Amino acid sequence: MRGSAVRNGSRTAALQRITQAVDRKPEVLYIARDLPAGLAPLAEGFVVRHAKPPRLDGPGGPATPCVAIVDVGNDAARITEALAVCDRSFPLVRRIVVADAARMDAAGAEDIGGHGVDYLAAAPADPWELAAVVRGFWRVGVLERVRRAAEQAAAGEPCMIGTHSAMKTVFSNIRQFAQTDAPVLVTGESGTGKELAARAIHERSAVASGPFVAINCAGIPADLVASELFGYEKGAFTGALGRKIGRIESAAGGTLFLDEIGDFPLALQAHLLRFLQEGTIERLGGVGNIRVRARIITGTHVDLEAAVAAGRFRQDLFFRINVLRLHLPPLRERGDDVALIARYFIDRLKAEHGRPSARLATDAVAALAAHPWPGNVRELISAVRRGLTLCRNGRITAADLGLAGGLPPDDRVATLEAARAEAEKHAIGIAMRHAGNRPAVAAELLGVSRGTLYSLFRKHCITASRSGGAAAQHEPECP
């Protein structure tokens, strides 16, 4: 019931996004010496940004254009120059080149092709033709988003959930960052959802129809990183029996997520930097550069600034990836989201575990709130799986979740009020233990103010030493 509500919610959100996207006018970047007068009909239905070649460096502004029209004459060198500027500033836009192909030399045409041209329009520019092509590219993008949203809803793919204010900021950043091509660095402890966030950006971006390729840089043996990422040609080394396309190349037209970027071998960081700067890679044993247009998102759970200071990470590479920053807070700082995510996964997994009526017991809710979750959401999912396996009559207790100090499953609790009081005391006891008996830390773990914790101490007759910060007794006998 709840699962379908969540899915319906995300479907509604997806439809809203699509409606907004359709309502927005396609944004077009027109690269020409001057805006042709005949562009007026095109400009009516579009937002046209005009740039005089070749001065177009810098960030792409608030929104990234969906299409760039290069209309700089028939000189192949000038066209290549304008496309190179696109590569640098808007690597993912579709490119329309207006030129007379018959008046170009073969070498020049090859140079232009190397930058990836999506449509060649005959010169002089026909505004009606351009308008039709731009609309086509725009609609394909929107349709792709509709298809993805529908597929996601049908497959019940995990979506990122949360109601805590910190997560609302994360969601708003994701929506904003998806509108640009700029590199995003996702930071956060292990298991906080960095890959899920990267995927969410991809799915809302202009390249949603392309592949999402996630690479865990820490998971590839150092001596295989180069061949795995950049690929190789037949005979590049002993055992290279045929050509292999690298993971970076397989992300062409989509998003490349490099997780644990801090573990990327120092010796190969220059190659990665070149790819990020120039958009080209070279396969091992290859002779030429291969252009790869892909959006770059990186993830790290280590402090990259410290890695730069320690000489383990190139500073220029750090500057290149650290353009937009998305921080995922640890689960212990997300308050009620812990129970929300636990229920979300119970709904998703209960059928698989043969527990159609599974639900959390009161002590489980309290224990979930008190646990510090060093493994974050990943640890929470494991606890839920364990709970679904061990629970009896569909009632998942703290003990079933494997949370330390969980109450043994029983039916002794007579009233809801008594159950709440018991759960509160229990949660405070666990929090104090994890906090080394420091009430300020325990209050933070419990997601309440210090004042609230002290009033709970009084309510449950718990005595705590304020001076030394040690609680004298957490589970007292009350009259």
Ligand SMILES: Nc1ncnc2c1ncn2[C@@H]1O[C@H](COP(=O)(O)OP(=O)(O)OP(=O)(O)O)[C@@H](O)[C@H]1O
């Ligand atoms: N807010 C969330 N809502 C629902 N599921 C989540 C959320 N955050 C994370 N998850 C789930 O938690 C698990 C771990 O997430 P993910 O792999 O994205 O974390 P990570 O930070 O990339 O971890 P690592 O750094 O160890 O690779 C995944 O199964 C993911 O679907």
